Amino acid sequence: MPKIKIRQSDLNALIGKKVSLKELEQIFPNIKCELENEINGEIELETTHDRPDLLSSEGIARAVRSYIGIKNKDVTFAKSGLECTVDKSVQNIRPYSRMFIVRNVLLNDALIEQLMQLQEKIHVSYTSGRKNASIGVYDLDTFEFPLTYCVKSHINFTPLGEQEPMSAQEVLEKTEKGKEYAHLVTPNKYPLILDKKNLVLSMPPVLNSEDTKLTSRTKNLFVDVSGEDGRLVKKVCVLMAVALSERGKVETITMHYSDKRVESPELKQETLEVKIDYINIRLGLELNIKQAIKLLEKSGFKAKEKRDSIIAEIPCYRFDLMHPIDLVEEIAMAYGYNKIEQLMPKVYTKGESHPIEDLTEKAQDLLVGAGFQEVLTYMLTSSKLLTAYGGEYTELANPVSEEHDCMRHTLIPNLLALVSENRHYPLPHKVFEAGDIIEKTKTKRKLAAVLVDTQATFTQVKSILDEISKNLDFEYTLEQSTEKAFIPGRTGKIYSKKEEIGIIGEIHPMLLNQMEIEHPVAVLELDLEKI
Amino acid sequence: MELIKESLHEHEKLVLKALKKGELEQEQLSKAAGIPNDSVARACLWLQAKELVEIKEQKTEYVQLNEEGLEYAEKGLPEQQALNAIAKGAKTVQDLKKALGDKKTGIALSWLMKRKLAEINRGTLELTQEGQKAIKTGLPEEKTLSLLEKKTNIEKIPELKIIEQRGKIIKKTHEIKRTTKLTTKGKELLKEGIKTEKTVNMLTSQMIKTGSWKKTKFRQYNIQAPSPPLKIGKKQPYLELLNKARRYLFSLGFKELRYPIIETEFYNFDALYQPQFHPARSTKDTYYIKKPEKGTLPKDYAQKVKETHENGWTTGSKGWQYKWNPEKAKQMLLRTHTTSSSIRAMHEHNEIPAKYFTISRNFRRDVIDATHLPEFFQCEGIIIQENMNFRELLGMLSEFAKVFAGTKKIRFNPDFFPYTEPSVELVAEHPTLGEIELGGAGMFRPEVRLPAGVDAEVMAWGLGFDRLSMIKLGLEDIRELFSHDLAWLEQTKTRND
Known part of the structure; x- marks a missing residue:
């Protein structure tokens, strides 16, 4: 949101009346300005994108005048x-x-x-x-x-x-x-x-x-x-x-x-009509037409009654009014949001969790039970970190830095980076993450566990895989694979119902050296949406 | 005193009794108590901690020849060996080398010269008077060397310096002699008398099976003694807080949504009535995807959105009044808010009434620092109900402030979002930290809900839990929510509210 600086003395001169800082502080939030700070009469305000007319003290002065009941001159040239x-x-x-x-x-x-x-x-x-x-x-x-x-x-x-x-x-x-x-x-x-x-x-x-x-x-x-x-x-x-x-x-x-x-400049004369019932139903208030017109005037509008409606003239400098609902907001602001009596919604609906979240929670419980610490890492990551692994990852068109130039397609690299950073922390390191990854353009949930110890073996993580498959009720087979991140002959792809659902193995020492990990690492990753 | 008595291990009792006669060395004590040396040592330390005995330590240093030294003791020092060879007829350095070997000859010659036992004249070795004498009587160090063949108390070897000058031919060791005696408290306790009934350390499976535990007395533990730390597995603390919010939303009847993170501009912006010229729709603020650059649009829905942007369609709005470009809407990006999920659910299910929420990741093209993350979790939700009003939105928000921020002191500020009208910002007064912006909310504009097929009011809110979570977890830097520090993760309390 834009921020502007104005002088209180200039603002008062423009308003044509001395308004104290304390009063201004009360008024600003109601005209969509937020007081950031005030130093020696210089006021910093945050305004909103929909109101370019409030980007200088002239516009602020006009809005304050309406709000405190001083009539603004008609704009004619x-x-x-x-x-x-x-x-x-x-x-x-x-x-x-x-x-x-x-x-x-x-x-x-x-x-x-x-x-x-x-x-x-x-x-x-x-x-x-x-x-x-x-x-x-x-x-x-x-x-x-x-x-x-x-x-x-x-x-x-x-x-x-x-x-x-x-x-x-x-x-x-x-x-x-x-x-x-x-x-x-x-x-x-x-x-x-x-x-x-x-x-x-x-x-x-x-x-x-x-x-x-x-x-x-x-x-x-x-x-x-x-x-x-x-x-x-x-x-x-x-x-x-x-x-x-x-x-x-x-x-x-x-x-x-x-x-x-x-x-x-061309000045267009445009009006917007709103029914009094519409205002009251939207806001839950019981205003009569006269009260609503008063509130619109406080917001800087000229408005008149027409049967059960109000016709408001849109000021030439307001470009954000396109639907009667916009007048409803003006009325609510002039009424004061904080004066509106609150009401709890009384809608009966049934709460329900997403099935993938339920499955994730079960998987989390199993790994916690196996003594693994859950961690949370970014989905935004570095392509340098991902190239060691198979599969395609999705790159950003406009990255800010090399550290975050793509989206992860596997959880393993971040977990290895994490254990590398903890190399001085006592072993064993048992960590896992259950989180989203991006597969081309799809968002998928994966689970990965990493074991680091003086002896960390394929068999140890396979035991965990066995427990997960038993508890989450799916059968799997393993097929030897040749991923370059893993030690040949000590890694395999996990299949279930003929579909690849994950990978398991011991990390290749070359990658360990590269990542400055000083102990053997065994990992397991599962695609939770496929089991 | 009674308590101490009961805590005594069987070995401790035996040691105490053995010390009745007075001060004893560890080995004597071992014999007297009738238990092995290391058990005595351990029992003594326990007793010392209970202030029943006093342990005195005396260090004694010993010295002994090493392998090289032992050889010298047997065959004589190198110069002695050289003298012997000369006596047997060796005349030149070459002769010596034959007798002693190359290496030793070098050492021997240097000592012969240094001690003036021999001289070399034109290649011939000639003994001095000293040398000739030495052949008869032997060198003075020999006595010391023979003494050092056995381990000897260092204080008994005054000539050690001379030997040490010869380089490494000795090794030093030390022994610590511990003598233990009763303290006054120990004596008193012994006077009162202790029973040496046999107690048992561990309950074994055998004991349980055979029932022998019935006749067994178990030694009492020092239950105050510290126990070794245990590594356990836990859930991630920040995710736990988010999960708690999820459970609360289920209790209010909200259904959980899950929609893609990579979105088209259509769902992230256009369907939310954000005009295509809006400044946020640029590569400066939003992450775009390299490949594929574009996705597809839902045909009928896109047509309604197009007309709404251009002229308001049948929503009662004037619209943004510009030419809507479907190609721009197809651009793929990382969603900047989960409002894209809310609008998808509205369009997909067309359910009235309904309540949906999601707590998941969003992305903004921001530089990482202590207060900004380009990737963050947001809690987003909507309620769909005919003729629902703004008062109900304010009611819902104040309930959230109570539950999530623990405060009834809140303020509503007018705010602006392209997709809501009226729009509101929720500010909570935290009991100790002052004002906290909890999030933004509003009623979806007709231009948003009608093209999506929802002819009912929709309240929408997006709450940020980052700041609140940081407060609860005691963090100062927002990056620590994604901490890689295992020590922190393992030590963080799971109960933190």
């Missing part, structure tokens, strides 16, 4: 009359673009921090990187409209933080951001935002220009969102505009596409 042409050249490169401006902004530290954080958090936890949608922020008074969003093969401009103009190629090779995002750019097809005089504003999604950067004198902002995912570009533009509308006056820009014209 005036037309600025400014224009941008979206050139056809962007179509197969980075086709979507939205923009807006913010007038009369007080550019203090808190705003800059929040603006940068919001940009970063949206890129990380909402758009999964800058490919789908990325955000740029500029000083509105450093360039001239109308703008053009286009793709060019050659360009020279001074990138943010540099002194001299560079070619696009140099930007990608020499600047820090250029190196980081070069993989998102097609060579010689550079998306650019240009002003009336062909001044470069930025090269999305890589870098802005030095000429248009924010300074302490900046009073008016220009924001652009571009990307390959049109729906995300629109949403992110709305999220940014709504957040910045808490800081200044947001105005729209007219975007000219070859086939259409849009006012950006």
Whole structure:
């Protein structure tokens, strides 16, 4: 879940009322924020993935206002009359673009921090990187409209933080951001935002220009969102505009596409209807329509009554509401989860264990009875450890390390690794594991026992096998086999009803040397799903 | 005193009686008591522990010639042998070698020179005056050598240093002489009198068969004496805790599920209404399988899921409104949660009402450290019942907190899961360790249960027992739940709640 930092003073200024930390602590859980910590007025919050509107103090302030009963302003944006042409050249490169401006902004530290954080958090936890949608922020008074969003093969401009103009190629090779995002750019097809005089504003999604950067004198902002995912570009533009509308006056820009014209950001008016009975049945409460509407308002909704239903306006910055059940949760949150009276479910059903678990338990009891210690090891393991054994194991496509690059298909390697690690512990070592393994893509239950002693023989583990077969009621035969992990002539495959069900034998000294095990080892493994 | 008397072994009694006359050495004591030497030694140690006797130890060192030394004693020291050969006519080193052999000649010559018994002039051996004298009287060490042929108390050989200079021709040994005498307490006990009736150590099968045990008195044991440790087999402590949770869920009427660990994205994500563009559905957070890359989809079900994602199907939802890609849904991965098992059971059985659970392994692409494991157990369950409400979910969760965390102090926080609405996080107040997140829960969304064919409410929860188990087992590092340490496994108590 995303984590953000906000300043309490900034939050209070945005709320328009002083709310103490203690009160905030009570409110946060009810607006899906978890207080991680607070140091000198700096608050760290964990928010949830469904609410990108809560990734900055502006959004938190809006939610707190509703919750404590302060009415939020309606979100509407005036037309600025400014224009941008979206050139056809962007179509197969980075086709979507939205923009807006913010007038009369007080550019203090808190705003800059929040603006940068919001940009970063949206890129990380909402758009999964800058490919789908990325955000740029500029000083509105450093360039001239109308703008053009286009793709060019050659360009020279001074990138943010540099002194001299560079070619696009140099930007990608020499600047820090250029190196980081070069993989998102097609060579010689550079998306650019240009002003009336062909001044470069930025090269999305890589870098802005030095000429248009924010300074302490900046009073008016220009924001652009571009990307390959049109729906995300629109949403992110709305999220940014709504957040910045808490800081200044947001105005729209007219975007000219070859086939259409849009006012950006686009605000859709959508509603969601929910019946009062539906709410009460889902929550087990007895609310009347008026109470339910009050609770929705506390959650930041405008809602009205329509016979036995409520019609709620979905705020333009909320993209997580798609079913009436979503309004039910909003009402439950505003009501307070901890104020809801609990009830034990009264469903009569019969408890039942899975047969393989029953069999596993019986096998465990037999080995414990034979004096073996049960152990638990990982299913994720290393292919290096498994290659000494026959059979196929399943590899991971994206392992984090060599130690965990595949799934075990036998329990024996992990048990040998375990006894190797215990080489200084007094003998005998008698250990077993009854656990899952992966056979191709199937999950199977196996049982393996390992005996380490100054004398550990085939006969000793075969006696155990005999007891298991007697008690778990299956017959078996042994056939000599030539597994390289075992001493030739002292190993065999176990068969039952003509099906291979396991392996038994003395481990080859070569493998013992390799695993730094200093004593003889005899092992037994059974496929519990086949007996 | 009576207690001590009764605990006396027959041998102890015999030793005590033998000591009546006074201090005795072990061998004397053995004779006097009429029992073998090692039995006396053992009895003395037991008596000493009971403070009835006092044992004094005296160490005596002995010295004796070794094999090489014995040869010197017999044939004379090498230089003596050389002198004898010279007296018999040997004139050159070559002659000596013939008489004594190569090796001994070397030693002999060096000692002849060192002791100034002979000189070599132009290859000819010439005796000095000392040498000539020695031929007649013999060397002074000979007396000592003959003394050392037998084991001798080291204090009786003052000239030992001279012999020791000649290298290793002697061996030293020591003997410890133990003398035992009664303590005051021992004397008192003897005065009171002890019966030397014969007691028996072990009950034998023979005694039982013949009935001879009836006439037998058994020696009493020191029941406080420590006994040797015993290695036994036990179950794995963490698995035992998970098993306990299983048994509790059976008692509540839950049926156990077992479904595959390698899943398609379909059951792990799509069927749970997690959109295909969700950040968790990437190689960054989830383990994917190399081969086979893709599995198959349940045809009709997949069609309903597709429509639900795209436009809400008949669930009353708007849906996620994007083009659903069946190829993405076929990708094979290691399940990230057992909710995949819950949805499989719902779709497979279509049972209403029903209660299912599973406690099994899940995988997330995480780096291992003290608080994170890429592989972990989770307890997941669902209850299916028509018109079940959120209050019942909260009731069930508070019951779990009571049973699993032993606390009635809990808090519910709103939370987010793509497949539940409302969603809730269960936080328990642990009596000593503060707040513990026990897990997440919620009511399955209509977009989840309706395509699976369940037209009833479904409550779902996933509880993590890792933290609670670590507390119960006294562990600080989550990796120790999978401990390889046999000492820990064998020593961990099986009763730990």
